[in-house]
Amino acid sequence: MSGRPVKRSLTLRGHRTSVSLEDAFWKAFRAMAKAEGLALNELAARIDEARDPDIGLASSIRVAILDNLHAKLQEADKSL
Template identity: 70%
Template sequence: MSRPVKRSLTLRQHRTSVSLEDAFWQAFREIAEAQDKGINQLATEIDEARDLDTGLATAIRLYVLQYYRAAQVAGNS
C-alpha cells in the first residue's frame, strides 16, 4: 500500500490539491480517459456533486469505488 501523495488539480480556474494513494490516482486518471475527459474536468464534476461535509479526496475515492462497482455489476448481467 502506498501513502497518499499530494496531487494538484485545477477546479474552475482555481488550483487546489488532494492527497490520494497511487492506486486511486491511477484509477481516477483511467476513468477520466475512459469518459474522454480531462482529470480537471472530472474533478470539477465530482466537486460540484459532493456534499460540503465530504472532502474532495474522499469524494474522488468514493467516485472511483462507485465506478468500478457499477462496472462489475454491468459485467455480471
Template identity: 65%
Template sequence: MSRPKKHSLTLRGHRTSVSLEDEFWAAFREIAADEGRALNELATEIDAERGTDTGLASAIRLYVLRRLRAR
C-alpha cells in the same frame, strides 16, 4: 498499499491539492480517459456534486469505488 500523495488540480480556475493513494490516482486517471475527459474536468464535476460534509479526496475515492463496482 501506498501512502497518499499530493497532486495539484485546477477546479473552476483555482488550483487545489488533493492527496490520494497511487492506486486511486491510477484508477481516477483511467476513468477520466475512458470517458474521454480531462482529469480536472472530472474533478470539477465531482467537486460540484459533493456535499459540504465530504472532502474532495473522499469524494474522489467514493466516485472511483462506485465506478469500479458498476463495471
C-alpha cells in the same frame, strides 16, 4: 505502488487545489477520466460540484472511483 498518499495539484473552475490520494487511486482516477473522455481536472470538477460540502474532495474522488468500479462489475455480471 505506494500506500502513502501523494499530493497533486488540480485546477477546478480556474482555482488551484491540492488533493492527496494513494498511487492506486491516482491511477484509477486517470483511467476513469480517460474512459469518460474527460481531462482529469474536468472529472475532478464534476465530482467537486456533486459532493456534499461536508465531505472532502479526496474522499469524494475515492467514492466516485469505487462507484464507477462497482457499476462496471454489475454490468459484467449482467452479461454473464
